[in-house]
Amino acid sequence: MEAQITTTATAPRFQEFWRVFRRNYMGLVGFIMLVVAIFVALFAPALSPYDPSSTLNVTTSDIYNPPSAAHWLGTDDAGQDVLTNFIFGARVSLTIGFFAAFISLVIGGVLGIIAGFYGGRTEELIMRFTDIMLVIPDLPLMMVVIALTKPSIFNIILVIGLLYWTTTARMVRSQTLAVKSRKFVLRARAIGSGKRHIIRRHILPLVLPILVVQAVLVVSSAVLAESTLSFLGLGDPTALSWGQMLNYAFGRGAMSTGAWWALVVPGFGIVWVVLGLTLLGQGLEQVLNPRLDTHHLMPGRPVVRNEANEDAEKPTGKSPLLEVRNLSIHYINEGSPPARAVENISFNLREGELIGLVGESGCGKTTLMLSLLRLLPSAGQIVNGRVIFNGRDLTALTEDELNSVRWSGISIVFQGAMNALNPVRTVGEQIAEAIIKHLPDFPRESLSARVVELLDLVGIAADHKDHFPHQYSGGMRQRAMIAMALACNPQVIIADEPTTALDVMIQAQILELLDKLRKKLGLAIVFVTHDLGVVAEMCDKVLVMYGGVTAEYADVDVIYNNPKHPYTQELLKAFPDLTKPKKKLSSIPGYPPRLDALPAGCRFAPRCPAAFNRCHTEQPSLHKLGDGHIASCHLVEASK
Amino acid sequence: MSADNFLEVRGLKKYFDVGRPTWFSGESRSLHAVDGVDFTLRHSEVIALVGESGCGKSTLALLLMGLEDPTAGTVTFEGRDITHLDDHQRKDLRRKIQMVFQDPYESLNPTQNIEEIVTEPLAVHGIANTPDRDERVKKAMEDAGLKPAEVYLKRYPHELSGGQRQRVVIAAALVLEPEIILADEPVSMLDVSIRAEIINLLAELRITRQIAVIFITHDLGSVGFFADRVAVMYLGRIVEIGTMLEVLEKPQHPYTKALISVIPVPNPRLRHERIILQGETPNPIDIPSGCRFHPRCPVAFATCKVSDPPFVTLSKTHQAACLLLVK
Numbered sequence: 001m002e003a004q005i006t007t008t009a010t011a012p013r014f015q016e017f018w019r020v021f022r023r024n025y026m027g028l029v030g031f032i033m034l035v036v037a038i039f040v041a042l043f044a045p046a047l048s049p050y051d052p053s054s055t056l057n058v059t060t061s062d063i064y065n066p067p068s069a070a071h072w073l074g075t076d077d078a079g080q081d082v083l084t085n086f087i088f089g090a091r092v093s094l095t096i097g098f099f100a101a102f103i104s105l106v107i108g109g110v111l112g113i114i115a116g117f118y119g120g121r122t123e124e125l126i127m128r129f130t131d132i133m134l135v136i137p138d139l140p141l142m143m144v145v146i147a148l149t150k151p152s153i154f155n156i157i158l159v160i161g162l163l164y165w166t167t168t169a170r171m172v173r174s175q176t177l178a179v180k181s182r183k184f185v186l187r188a189r190a191i192g193s194g195k196r197h198i199i200r201r202h203i204l205p206l207v208l209p210i211l212v213v214q215a216v217l218v219v220s221s222a223v224l225a226e227s228t229l230s231f232l233g234l235g236d237p238t239a240l241s242w243g244q245m246l247n248y249a250f251g252r253g254a255m256s257t258g259a260w261w262a263l264v265v266p267g268f269g270i271v272w273v274v275l276g277l278t279l280l281g282q283g284l285e286q287v288l289n290p291r292l293d294t295h296h297l298m299p300g301r302p303v304v305r306n307e308a309n310e311d312a313e314k315p316t317g318k319s320p321l322l323e324v325r326n327l328s329i330h331y332i333n334e335g336s337p338p339a340r341a342v343e344n345i346s347f348n349l350r351e352g353e354l355i356g357l358v359g360e361s362g363c364g365k366t367t368l369m370l371s372l373l374r375l376l377p378s379a380g381q382i383v384n385g386r387v388i389f390n391g392r393d394l395t396a397l398t399e400d401e402l403n404s405v406r407w408s409g410i411s412i413v414f415q416g417a418m419n420a421l422n423p424v425r426t427v428g429e430q431i432a433e434a435i436i437k438h439l440p441d442f443p444r445e446s447l448s449a450r451v452v453e454l455l456d457l458v459g460i461a462a463d464h465k466d467h468f469p470h471q472y473s474g475g476m477r478q479r480a481m482i483a484m485a486l487a488c489n490p491q492v493i494i495a496d497e498p499t500t501a502l503d504v505m506i507q508a509q510i511l512e513l514l515d516k517l518r519k520k521l522g523l524a525i526v527f528v529t530h531d532l533g534v535v536a537e538m539c540d541k542v543l544v545m546y547g548g549v550t551a552e553y554a555d556v557d558v559i560y561n562n563p564k565h566p567y568t569q570e571l572l573k574a575f576p577d578l579t580k581p582k583k584k585l586s587s588i589p590g591y592p593p594r595l596d597a598l599p600a601g602c603r604f605a606p607r608c609p610a611a612f613n614r615c616h617t618e619q620p621s622l623h624k625l626g627d628g629h630i631a632s633c634h635l636v637e638a639s640k
Numbered sequence: 641m642s643a644d645n646f647l648e649v650r651g652l653k654k655y656f657d658v659g660r661p662t663w664f665s666g667e668s669r670s671l672h673a674v675d676g677v678d679f680t681l682r683h684s685e686v687i688a689l690v691g692e693s694g695c696g697k698s699t700l701a702l703l704l705m706g707l708e709d710p711t712a713g714t715v716t717f718e719g720r721d722i723t724h725l726d727d728h729q730r731k732d733l734r735r736k737i738q739m740v741f742q743d744p745y746e747s748l749n750p751t752q753n754i755e756e757i758v759t760e761p762l763a764v765h766g767i768a769n770t771p772d773r774d775e776r777v778k779k780a781m782e783d784a785g786l787k788p789a790e791v792y793l794k795r796y797p798h799e800l801s802g803g804q805r806q807r808v809v810i811a812a813a814l815v816l817e818p819e820i821i822l823a824d825e826p827v828s829m830l831d832v833s834i835r836a837e838i839i840n841l842l843a844e845l846r847i848t849r850q851i852a853v854i855f856i857t858h859d860l861g862s863v864g865f866f867a868d869r870v871a872v873m874y875l876g877r878i879v880e881i882g883t884m885l886e887v888l889e890k891p892q893h894p895y896t897k898a899l900i901s902v903i904p905v906p907n908p909r910l911r912h913e914r915i916i917l918q919g920e921t922p923n924p925i926d927i928p929s930g931c932r933f934h935p936r937c938p939v940a941f942a943t944c945k946v947s948d949p950p951f952v953t954l955s956k957t958h959q960a961a962c963l964l965l966v967k
Binding site for chain 1: 692693705707727730731734735738739741742743746747748749750751752760761764765801802803809812816831832833834835836837839840858859860861862864865888898899900902903904905906907908909910911914916917918920
């Protein structure tokens with residue numbers, strides 16, 4: 001069944017990396033700058049106009065000559081061609097930079113991994129040693145060491161390498177700690193892997209990206225350090241690095257003779273390499289450590305509605321509290337077809353009603369839910385339909401007008417209460433903040449009483465107000481999230497998988513709480529879940545979504561006792577029924593479709609046990625079966 | 641009952657130090673994660689360990705795997721005491737007892753492809769260079785439902801769905817041809833529609849490969865059809881153990897009754913009275929006196945506060961620890 005997935009050639013990791021890196025201009029510019037510098041250093045003899053070792057034919061008239069046709073960048077204090085020295089200087093500077101960086105990375109990497117992996121006394125010892133190294137000022141120490149030993153290239157590499165590993169060690173240690181606590185390391189131990197195997201196969205590959213970024217930054221520090229040392233006269237007198245060029249020019253009257261070229265040219269070399277490496281390092285960090293993705297705080301796309309598609313049907317009788325009409329949402333990515341995440345969804349919700357929004361992961365439930373308050377990520381766009389709340393069309397409001405509805409009219413209880421609470425502030429403060437943010441005029445003196453009242457509403461004792469989230473259990477955090485959602489007396493609460501990560505008993509407690517709240521406060525609730533069993537307990541209506549479209553929409557009793565859509569039927573069969581414990585569970589083979597590669601016909605057809613030819617070619621329309629029961633299936637039409 | 645000595649757990653305890661005596665307080669506190677667990681597992685038997693988080697079921701799994709060292713008690717496997725083994729002695733044993741973890745998104749190394757992941761256990765045990773290696777890897781993958789294996793070999797975990805990843809974890813366990821699989825909440829992170837797939841797979845393996853399964857879960861509903869026996873844990877102890885039908889249809893311990901009552905029934909016409917226990921499992925540092933369940937028990941009486949209930953035998957296979965059952 002899973003063989004349907006065709007063998008798409010998996011791009012090797014490097015190609016994948018290159019594909020992303022290519023679009024990172026900062027990193028790419030830095031990379032090119034570095035390549036140019038390395039190229040110059042490698043092919044120095046071919047590129048330079050003169051032989052750097054020839055001191056023949058130099059006369060006093062050759063000293064500090066300005067740029068000319070014979071010497072494009074002028075001559076230096078010894079009458080030598082600055083361009084030639086500059087090109088050969090790249091060799092010295094880069095060699096020192098790379099070798100010193102290599103030494104420091106090996107030391108820092110090894111110490112960091114050992115400290116992070118073994119912990120305990122070993123870690124204590126290494127990290128305290130690192131701290132000591134870190135507080136010793138590098139430059140004076142380097143000067144002393146070099147002054148005491150012979151200032152040769154070898155010594156300079158060694159000293160820089162032995163002093164510049166502290167940052168690397170600390171970063172590698174913290175990454176090792178993070179990787180070590182991941183489950184796949186525990187699994188490797190359960191298999192029987194030894195410590196060395198775990199470090200080599202599981203820790204190192206995940207520490208490597210940090211090492212790569214760090215390598216680039218350390219090379220630039222090393223180049224700078226070498227230049228500084230040379231400039232101070234502690235460089236290798238036999239090797240002419242850029243720093244050494246500066247040293248000679250500065251010490252031998254380039255300033256007083258106005259020979260700017262003798263100073264600017266080597267300075268340019270240093271700036272070029274350090275800037276290139278810094279850019280490359282930042283670029284690499286962005287690619288290897290992608291934290292800068294678009295998020296919900298970025299402004300969304302405007303609503304572009306296709307009026308022709310609008311359903312002209314008017315609702316009859318008392319208008320509902322929240323009405324979603326023909327809502328469609330596409331994710332728009334440049335250069336690829338839009339992902340039709342939600343298409344033509346309609347439902348309505350009255351005061352005190354609870355609707356279950358049910359479907360597997362990737363069925364567009366979360367997209368639909370976020371779109372109600374226009375909180376979609378920036379690629380998501382409402383392309384059709386209306387969200388009517390209390391008679392106002394939310395899709396037509398401005399951002400400011402919408403802010404008055406957010407939280408005060410409709411609020412959201414997010415999935416994963418652990419991540420949605422700020423760990424460094426007390427729960428009471430966070431609830432108070434939610435009130436102030438949305439009701440700026442709220443009297444400050446009654447704020448504390450309001451927080452206690454909200455906590456009491458969700459069953460948390462007042463003395464827990466000043467506790468931090470980590471002092472709360474999972475169930476209490478979820479209650480706190482509900483209290484926060486109630487902060488501004490909303491009429492509608494959207495609960496996005498509020499019980500998914502919780503134990504059955506806590507899940508039952510939260511469901512009981514939501515049920516109590518809707519009776520007490522007349523709240524309407526949209527309950528998003530993948531678990532049909534949960535909603536059976538308390539929903540009035542159920543909307544079953546599949547691949548972004550309505551599969552079935554009906555009263556709760558109809559969904560469970562007379563489902564018409566094969567997807568609903570299959571979902572029910574997959575659910576363990578304790579009243580028939582011996583029954584084998586059935587599962588729905590395959591997976592929901594990718595939203596950017598939807599099947600031509602019915603979106604469920606590839607997995608449907610009842611599919612026939614027409615299902616693969618033609619999309620079923622929404623068939624009304626009376627009493628508000630809607631199902632989108634060709635079989636329903638046939639049997640009507 | 642000769643088969644009884646396959647895996648035998650007696651009086652197993654694990655206490656964690658949570659506060660060493662300090663300058664200011666001489667008190668040392670310990671967390672009683674597992675506090676005296678006894679059970680036996682027979683050849684190719686499926687036993688479900690059920691309880692809320694904090695009941696010690698995951699610590700119990702780590703103890704059985706030798707990933708934590710027990711404070712007291714013994715674990716015997718095929719007549720051999722395996723309670724305290726060093727890494728070297730444990731290594732061969734690991735081939736026979738394998739583990740499947742809760743979170744398939746976390747338990748696979750994102751930098752390894754599927755072939756590397758499934759081959760790794762063979763390499764660790766020094767049997768990766770045998771001529772039948774590829775055959776073994778392929779068979780393990782196909783037995784785990786990754787068919788045909790070739791399609792998946794070069795893929796990376798992030799390219800697979802949650803259900804497929806869990807199958808990869810199972811394949812990496814199967815490749816060593818284990819006799820016991822310890823599955824710690826293997827489906828709780830998956831969609832309901834996929835849970836059935838993984839449970840059916842484990843049920844199949846005990847038939848095709850005669851593998852015994854210890855299935856750890858907080859959801860009694862998911863163990864119904866394939867567990868032979870069910871053990872309900874509360875605060876580090878087993879409070880009721882019996883065959884699946886005994887526990888599900890005739891639960892005797894008030895905790896088991898409550899757990900069963902809150903299992904969602906996918907039919908609104910069968911909405912029923914649920915026994916919702918208030919609060920959460922108490923902190924295992926301060927275990928309540930007497931019966932450890934009494935503060936949350938809806939039917940507790942005075943004696944429960946002082947007297948720790950013994951196990952009461954209800955049938956040859958069914959036992960529960962509740963004072964109401966003591967005659």
